[in-house]
Amino acid sequence: MTHEAGIPLGIRFRLLSDTPQDSAAQVVNDVVVGDYRDLETLRAFARGCDVITFDHEHVPIEHLRALEKDGIPVRPGPDALVHAQDKGVMRARLDALGVPCPRHRIVTDPQDVAAFAAELAQDAQDGPEGRDGGRRADGFPVVLKTVRGGYDGKGVWVVHSVEEAAEPFRAGVPVLAEEKVDFVRELAANVVRSPHGQAVAYPVVESRQVNGVCDTVVAPAPGLDEDLALRAEEMALRIAKELGVVGHLAVELFQTRDGRVLVNELAMRPHNSGHWSMDGAITSQFANHLRAVLDLPLGDPRPRAKWTVMANVLGGDYPDMYSAYLHCMARDPQLKIHMYGKDVKPGRKVGHVNTYGDDLDDVLERARHAADYLRGTITE
């Protein structure tokens, strides 16, 4: 999708891809297949590139520092990207900035988790804010996350007892414990920042999750208080600035029952919660990410329609989704289909659809229908 956004600007890509079958490798015409964890592969790849950017956060920070020393601009740079790679570093930094987050602590074993839970229980008794969210007297449930490598619910556990807390420690990697926030919904504030400090904010969206995976995004978030929206945008812009982000920053947020927003996750790349912008905004997140990475002036992030809905298409039982185009396109001539060319596996994100219009119920129904039909969970 970034390649797609680069074509009109004449921006050429060299792609480092794990396999020749990766989505981007199917459409970019200068592909190097190699392992992004290998410094020499990265060095050979980077030679002759004007700038390096990413579609995931997993390239080792020390390798990125080495590329920078070689004189290759890396955007976002390693000093920013570490906050998207390591949830422990991210939480510590946001704390230092005074950005509201769920309560959290790096934990080393299940007993540590139980102690953290007990503190949460104590706070809930003492606190005026009604933040208990169904928490029991022992402070459970608690959310545990591996500090690195989590994605779409992987590397995240909701544990209800000290016994259940054993599982996340088995991999021997650091674990972050967080309070289970009593949220009314999830939001995302997407911003883009360029090296010389220009920044734009997309409207705050609502992100609806099913089984820990983003199902639907509504832009803008329906019924969101204007002050709260502004606070969320300002918070995302401030994080982008303080962390020195270059490119797209998605700040995933919890909207709490008591009217606050807490930062859940950060992503420093075009993000699922911004896919609506491809058809719903004047400038898409992909175009603005590219413009930021190249230090070009940023494009207008405002919506083109009153409502835009993005629904993720998950893999279903049918390996071929193309034949479903016939029904979906005939039913809704305004539908926008974006498929990624991935092998279809049940539950895997293999594409998304966008719809837009003036009537939110209609726009939601059209997106929902198309995503379900493409997946094969409905047949008419």
Added chain:
Amino acid sequence: MTHEAGIPLGIRFRLLSDTPQDSAAQVVNDVVVGDYRDLETLRAFARGCDVITFDHEHVPIEHLRALEKDGIPVRPGPDALVHAQDKGVMRARLDALGVPCPRHRIVTDPQDVAAFAAELAQDAQDGPEGRDGGRRADGFPVVLKTVRGGYDGKGVWVVHSVEEAAEPFRAGVPVLAEEKVDFVRELAANVVRSPHGQAVAYPVVESRQVNGVCDTVVAPAPGLDEDLALRAEEMALRIAKELGVVGHLAVELFQTRDGRVLVNELAMRPHNSGHWSMDGAITSQFANHLRAVLDLPLGDPRPRAKWTVMANVLGGDYPDMYSAYLHCMARDPQLKIHMYGKDVKPGRKVGHVNTYGDDLDDVLERARHAADYLRGTITE
């Protein structure tokens, strides 16, 4: 641009390109460099393709018939495409359909041109319609066109005397003489038709020419009488149906002083007069061309903005247009730049810009400014 439109649908291209530097070859990842005039090249290329389509009209008709015999779907097919290749065949067919065209005749030498001019002069005296358009008593000026291979004013002469009429015959190719129409402006009716006969019509646009090259397109055509717009759309849909066009058909039209529309040219591919649709319509001409060629249901062709303006970017004195992005993007964060990756040569179409909005003067000014700045004819 067709590749760009194919990415979201997971449609993969194999490209036959004259050189590895062609615009499309820079972004498509399966490129065969070869001569489209050579049948064996075409056959080897076509093997394994699901369907063949074009970004120009010059592939020999007999070769396309051979590919069809080999079982390769060719869309638009040779029986349709011949009308876009050969202006003599096109005029004869439109006459047979009763579609209004400028008066015309295949001519074999300058004396023939003079005889044709004399008839025009006679008609103008007899006719009630005031069609003389500044024609002299001898019927000149007359427009001469090579029946094949003309493009952007090349292969077209406006001759004012029998002496001037000698030039077009020097190449030894058939020549079509046409009356010089007294038009108030040029319009274009863009339609898309699929193999099973579904068709959509884009709003009729105004196309403004400078030195025989399209300079600006305004969508929809300002102040166009609704009945005339409807007649033009119906005419284009009828031509697409009668000629068996599959894919995009652009019908370039003259709007005459006496309120008629006459067909100037046909193009059977996404066309310059439809480039506005990339940012201005719900479904772009490229997406709809692809959907037609694949016999998928067509997308909604309606505009997303009150006004959209496309301005072609011509090559100027500066080989590097990228540095101009800084000014253009900073001045107008809503500007859409589409560059083709072509070598910059003075006067060559190397890209276009789109602008849209509610105020036509503003939208026109923004497009004009950006196109002029990119070309280098203004510097602030």
